[in-house]
Amino acid sequence: MSRKLGAVTLALGILVGSMALKSALTNHNTNSGTALTANGPDPVPTPHRKS
Amino acid sequence: MSGSVAQFIWYAGTALELAFVVCSVARRSFLRYFFLNLYFILTIGSSVARHLILGDFGVDSAEYRYVYFYTDALLTVALYLALISLYNRVFGELRFGKYVRFASVVLLLGTALFSYGVVAQSTDRLTTTSFAYELSQNLYFVGLVLTYLLWGAVMKLRETRTRLVQFVLSLGLYFSAYAAIYALVNLGGGPHSDSVVQIMAPLMGCFLPMSWTFTMWRHSEETRMMTAQLAAVPR
Numbered sequence: 001m002s003r004k005l006g007a008v009t010l011a012l013g014i015l016v017g018s019m020a021l022k023s024a025l026t027n028h029n030t031n032s033g034t035a036l037t038a039n040g041p042d043p044v045p046t047p048h049r050k051s
Numbered sequence: 052m053s054g055s056v057a058q059f060i061w062y063a064g065t066a067l068e069l070a071f072v073v074c075s076v077a078r079r080s081f082l083r084y085f086f087l088n089l090y091f092i093l094t095i096g097s098s099v100a101r102h103l104i105l106g107d108f109g110v111d112s113a114e115y116r117y118v119y120f121y122t123d124a125l126l127t128v129a130l131y132l133a134l135i136s137l138y139n140r141v142f143g144e145l146r147f148g149k150y151v152r153f154a155s156v157v158l159l160l161g162t163a164l165f166s167y168g169v170v171a172q173s174t175d176r177l178t179t180t181s182f183a184y185e186l187s188q189n190l191y192f193v194g195l196v197l198t199y200l201l202w203g204a205v206m207k208l209r210e211t212r213t214r215l216v217q218f219v220l221s222l223g224l225y226f227s228a229y230a231a232i233y234a235l236v237n238l239g240g241g242p243h244s245d246s247v248v249q250i251m252a253p254l255m256g257c258f259l260p261m262s263w264t265f266t267m268w269r270h271s272e273e274t275r276m277m278t279a280q281l282a283a284v285p286r
Contacts, residue, residue: 007154018192025234045116
């Protein structure tokens with residue numbers, strides 16, 4: 001049980017750290033609208049006009 | 052970037068993805084690295100779907116954006132599963148496999164909930180496309196942090212399996228390059244920021260299949276290396 005709680009705590013810690021990193025990188029210019037897409041060499045569309 | 056160069060990069064990347072699957076079948080490692088293969092098979096399928104939609108509607112159409120961001124979310128989840136399968140291989144011998152799987156499910160659900168919360172709070176209309184986009188972006192950063200943690204574990208445990216070490220190292224370089232592009236664009240925020248992404252992102256999209264294919268082709272499962280050599284600083 002304690003190991004499962006440890007796994008949950010670790011997972012949430014990683015989530016918080018990841019979102020903090022994302023905030024740090026996007027802090028200065030939140031309106032750039034740049035899509036960060038890490039899958040494949042296909043042309044990247046702009047995400048501004050979401051349907 | 053001109054259309055012909057973009058198309059060349061696209062075809063080259065797709066060929067490299069196919070090469071990884073063919074190599075792993077030829078080296079009889081398809082099932083051993085099933086989730087890595089699954090990721091590339093899905094990437095090839097997405098490329099075909101995107102190519103068809105792009106030909107009919109164009110890069111700035113709502114249809115292409117819809118298909119692109121949906122398939123991107125799917126591929127990011129597949130890449131996450133591939134990363135967790137590498138975790139399982141590294142920690143499998145320590146009998147932590149069960150806890151790794153449990154934590155990965157919690158992390159995936161947590162990221163999905165967080166993404167939903169962000170989209171629901173935003174001033175834009177809540178759409179499934181915006182949720183897919185947000186989930187993909189957030190899961191990417193989770194993958195980035197997980198890859199660094201895995202690299203730390205590989206170094207600490209002195210992992211010697213060459214394929215495993217090089218897969219993790221390539222993934223770390225791949226994620227780091229994307230984070231660098233992202234930071235450059237967001238911190239700079241110049242008028243050409245979208246152009247940088249349009250050029251660099253597809254080029255980096257070729258890097259991962261190329262390095263993994265090279266690893267799969269060059270090294271067998273029995274090949275071993277000293278991870279201490281990777282961290283050693285020559286004096």
